[in-house]
Amino acid sequence: MWGRVGMVNLISMLVLMTKVISSYNPGFGANGLSMNYYLMSCPFADNIVKDTVNKALQSDPTLAAALLRMHFHDCFIEGCDASILLDSTKNNTAEKDSPANLSLRGYDIMDDAKQQLETQCPGVVSCADIVALAARDAVFWSGGPYYDIPKGRKDGRRSKIEDTINLPSPTFNGSELIRCPRGGCSLSNFDSTHDVDPALDSNFAKILSKTCSTGDTAEQPLDATRNTxxxxxxxALLQKAGVLTSDQTLYTTSKTRSIVNGYAMNQAMFFYDFQQAMLKMSLLDVKDGSNGEVRDNCRKIN
Known part of the structure; x- marks a missing residue:
């Protein structure tokens, strides 16, 4: 019954990451990453990305969620290697043209940051690091916790639409989400073929039905503070007001109900777990110099 979903809230995209990804340990500093990777080669890299992101978010605050979502969709397909930024070619349809990724935004911010970095430090800062740093800065700009991440990722050379089938469905239940090897879900569309989730509050279900009745372009925020x-x-989940099945199921599933209760009562605990989870996600299948590169242009391989 659902119509098209609007831009996702920062929390919605990463709800399971705090616990599902926290169980994954790729090893800190993997593949030569370090907090001070650009200290000598491009000391202003962090500031250039941060200033670019802040300028964009001042004009359009909804881009904060978009940048976080882009990082999420990048890392969960072929690892954190900026494969989501590669354009399709005559002989290959890239990840960004998958139905699950068509509503991603913020590519121009990546291009802007990359251009500035190439001017200052040509051939040094990878697009993969730009994506990771931009997501971090977007979270902080929106009132979330600051977290530092090791840098030195290389850009991948593979980006294929068929790989995006690994993104979990927004109709997954709690058990399916937990079994997912890397968690998370693509939230680009509601499925119009599904009935109302019986776990939803009946009045909230009526609100969603009314929103959807206005057409496929209707937007429904995933929570009341979509830009914070x-x-x-x-x-909202405690009030039975989760928009997607994969939202409300977190409260109806026994394995995750205590997590929802804990985060609802203690925002500081959620922020801490989120920091740890983002650090671990940023290390998923990181490419090094032997299987990656530093692209001159984020949209195409060298």
Whole structure:
């Protein structure tokens, strides 16, 4: 019954990451990453990305969620290697043209940051690091916790639409989400063929039905504070007001109910777990110099 979903809230995209990804340990500093990777080669890299992101978010605050979502969709397909930024070619349809990724935004921010970095430090800062740094800065700009991440990722050379089938469905239940090897879900569309989730509050279900009746372009925020990083999402689940099946199921599933309760009552605990999870996600299948490169242009391989 659902119509098209609007831009996702920062929390919604990463709700399971805090626990599902926290169980994954790729090893800190993997593949030569370090916090000070650009200290000598491009000391202003962090500041250039941060200033670019902040300028864009001042004009359009909804891009904060978009940048976080882009990082998520990048890392969960072929690892954190900026494969999501590669354009399709005559002989290959890239990840960004998958139905699950068509609503991604923020590519121009990546291009802007890359251009500036190439001017200052040509051939040094990878697009993969730009994506990771931009997501971090977007979270902080929106009121979320600051977290530092090791840098030195290389850019991947593979980006294929068929790989995006690994993104979990927004109709997954709690058990399916937990079994997913890397968690998360693509939230680009509601499925119009599904019935109302019986776990939803009946009045909230009526609100969603009314929104959807206005057409496929209707937007439904995934929580009441869509441009602010906070724990409102979890409080909504307590009120049986989760928009997607994969949202409300977190409260109806026994394995995750205590997590929802904890984050709803303690935002600081959620922020801490989120920091740890983002650090671990940023290390998924990181490419090094032997299987990656530093692209001159984020949209195409060298």
């Amino acid at each position: 990083f906070d724990n409102a999402y979890y409080n």
